[in-house]
Amino acid sequence: MIKVTDLKRYFKTRDNTVKAVDGVDLTLDEGILASIIGTSGSGKSTLLALLGALDKPSEGTIEIDGQDVTKMGGRQLTAYRRDKVGFVFQAYNLIPNLSAIQNVMIPMEFAGVKRGERRARAEKLLEQVGLDKEKQNRKPGRLSGGEQQRVAIARALANRPKLILADEPTGNLDTETGKVIVNLLHDLAKTEKATILAVTHDAEIAKQTDETFKIQDGRIVGNNKNHNGKSLSEEAKTDG
Numbered sequence: 001m002i003k004v005t006d007l008k009r010y011f012k013t014r015d016n017t018v019k020a021v022d023g024v025d026l027t028l029d030e031g032i033l034a035s036i037i038g039t040s041g042s043g044k045s046t047l048l049a050l051l052g053a054l055d056k057p058s059e060g061t062i063e064i065d066g067q068d069v070t071k072m073g074g075r076q077l078t079a080y081r082r083d084k085v086g087f088v089f090q091a092y093n094l095i096p097n098l099s100a101i102q103n104v105m106i107p108m109e110f111a112g113v114k115r116g117e118r119r120a121r122a123e124k125l126l127e128q129v130g131l132d133k134e135k136q137n138r139k140p141g142r143l144s145g146g147e148q149q150r151v152a153i154a155r156a157l158a159n160r161p162k163l164i165l166a167d168e169p170t171g172n173l174d175t176e177t178g179k180v181i182v183n184l185l186h187d188l189a190k191t192e193k194a195t196i197l198a199v200t201h202d203a204e205i206a207k208q209t210d211e212t213f214k215i216q217d218g219r220i221v222g223n224n225k226n227h228n229g230k231s232l233s234e235e236a237k238t239d240g
């Protein structure tokens with residue numbers, strides 16, 4: 001479980017202070033896919049950066065498995081980013097001259113996983129996100145946008161993180177592919193027992209997640225549990 005309390009991030013500029021995140025409280029359960037929706041500049045990316053310990057809050061606490069991330073020192077933070085958090089970005093951020101499978105193996109290399117084990121887990125993850133053997137050996141430039149995003153998701157899962165942070169993971173994809181990716185994230189939250197928090201501009205995408213937080217001017221102004229009704233994974237299975 002992740003518990004965020006009174007989280008603030010103020011940016012001081014020369015003549016004013018931008019309250020990018022301004023007193024956020026939220027609790028995220030294990031195994032859920034949650035979404036953050038809000039207009040441009042509302043604080044979504046800043047909040048994600050704080051949760052991933054890429055940035056330090058001005059105030060507040062972030063507890064994950066009972067540990068307060070905001071109290072961690074340098075070495076603990078490095079371990080936290082490497083072992084507890086997975087990141088997925090809109091622009092995939094894959095390394096262009098490495099194959100899909102090599103991209104997925106990289107975080108495991110940093111974490112000191114043995115070579116043989118790295119390959120086996122990368123293969124399994126890529127299969128799980130729907131990439132066959134032949135595509136696993138392709139470089140990102142020879143994969144479609146949706147396929148590249150699958151690779152990015154597999155890479156985010158590499159070190160079995162408790163928390164996966166996704167900034168507009170469907171932003172570069174067409175609506176249909178976007179839906180498939182959200183379904184995939186939805187299933188992965190359950191199977192990997194992880195918490196996934198995805199930022200989106202798109203209300204339709206948000207509706208497909210378990211829970212939606214609406215952010216405005218750095219504050220949470222709404223929190224909806226979404227009742228999808230049917231299992232979305234049924235649709236995902238029919239995707240080629």
Ligand SMILES: Nc1ncnc2c1ncn2[C@@H]1O[C@H](COP(=O)(O)OP(=O)(O)OP(=O)(O)O)[C@@H](O)[C@H]1O
Binds near residue numbers: 039040043045
């Ligand atoms: N390093 C910074 N210095 C000063 N202001 C910043 C900085 N980073 C973000 N901001 C400001 O904080 C506010 C929130 O920015 P943030 O990037 O979190 O928005 P966002 O909701 O992710 O927007 P978008 O949908 O456009 O990506 C904005 O007003 C932005 O200009």
Ligand SMILES: [Mg+2]
Binds near residue numbers: 044045046167
């Ligand atoms: Mg943003």
